Amino acid sequence: MIGPHLPILQVALPLIAAPVCVLLRFGNLAWLLALLVSWVSFAIAIALLSQTMHGGTIDYFLGDWAPPWGIAYRIDAANAFVLLIVSGISAVVLPYARRSVADEIPAGQRSLFYTCFLLCLSGLLGVTITGDAFNLFVFLEISSLSTYILVAMGAGRDRRALTSAYTYLVMGTLGATFYVIGLGLIYMMTGTLNMADIAARLQELGGNRTVHVAYAFIVVGIGLKLAMFPLHTWLPNAYTFAPSAVTAFLASTATKVAVYVLLRFLLTIFGPTFPLEAQTLTYIFLPLALIAMFAGSTVAIFQINLKRMLAYSSIAQIGYMLLGISFGNLTGVTATVIHLFNHALMKGALFMALGCVILRLERASIESVRGLGQAMPWTMAAFVAGGLSLIGVPLTAGFISKWYLVSGALEAGWWPVAILIVASSLLAVIYIWRVVEVAYFSPAPEGRPPVTEAPLGMLLPVWVLVAANVYFGINADLTVDIAEEAALALLGGGS
């Protein structure tokens, strides 16, 4: 009986549970509810993905109103996979969050924290699942507004969280408004908000000044949301000063969902035959992606605060995702989708490991991890494993991403780009090695009170992600199958 309603339950469950969290008042009860809801969401996402594999799509009409009148959810392999990433990361981060949040957030705000967390989860899932372009904006704002609050909750520790949240709010709102402007222009030309209908009518229209302007507004608007290279300035501070659990969740999901939206618009809605698309990919996306890969990694090398280091590394990783899109071939899109998943695993593990360090030492700087290899062996081992995956060492998930990116570059005939991908990975070796060096090969500073290992409740989720990094590095069949299916769905979505 519930089966056909899974798509709406995926979004509505966290949305309904969020206000209940406020009523529960006590942090632990709210946490328990959030945990249950997010595990159920994960189960629903798995069920949806298994239904959409092998080319199946699910259409769900809200309130049984058929598309031009009502909002339709349309799920294919691509967004089912992103739903799995978002709900899966939330299912891993929440068990970890209990201890971390108890440490970083004042008692009175904890139930509100879980409320915002669930709202953010619901918004991100909604953005991914919807087949209606305006509905996408509404969910985007639900997730963004709750994200600003989550980032600002780091203020208990560091007042700079407030200014980061403020900058993020201004930039995020500009991005969302740009998207709405573009959407308005598209609505003017096509008279519909349903993504499949827009795609069909844009095909008939071909090139048109209004549609070109709409294209520009939408790409820039989503570019702001996903921290595409010159529009990334909000990201490092927001990730640095947000509470640890929030950083782990956002870094693995928020930008991924924005990349998915970009893929959906570029490949399905405007379509590869759209007149401006080939030029945008080759002359804008490719150079910006390459600059992001090198600039992000280079800046990361010089960071003292390790959270900020990983944030800059995220900008470089987003560069890899855009690079995959810019190849304009199926392998490139597959590489992007694979990297969406793998980057969520590796950055989740890395940021959560830093969260363990922050729990014990109050901060995660290159100085504070000195000699920590002996004091917190499990945490630092998880950090190293995540770092290896970030670099793209064989037998880790990162290697699979890099492999497909390089094959995509070669398939497009751009062998210099393939060399640059490998070269930029070497920069990642440098910034991960810096941490390894001080953590394992230098003694603990004199006079530091003895440090104990992080509690099991936090280590276990970190190691779940580390294990996933290794598992999906050795047995890549599952990710690659789904990603190929997703890339096909994205490219063939208009039909």
Next chain:
Amino acid sequence: MEFILGHYNYWVVIFLMMAGLYVVVARGNLVKKIVGLNIFQVSVFLLYISMGKVAGGTAPILVDEPVVYSNPLPHVLILTAIVVGVATTALGLALVVRIRESYGTIEEDEIQVANAADDLLEENRP
């Protein structure tokens, strides 16, 4: 002339959009930035509302004789967008209040100085 007068709603929209964006970028006062963001959003509301208007059309109310009516959909969309705008403004202003409490100022350049001092303090901590 026809081009300018015939599209006057778009000129209003573009003027408000650019004015709002300019205020967001150029003003250092955090409250003024929020005001600029509001003006920017209002320009989009106007874009949508004027888009749905049909010349000589009435409100879309069901009556016996057939009438020309304006497209209600963009108007409904903008009701949603207004709610989003109000929520964003409220949250932005709430953040400004908290920033004022912890920094004692809402001027961007003074906050940057304070943040730079915080950064330096963090770097030099043993």
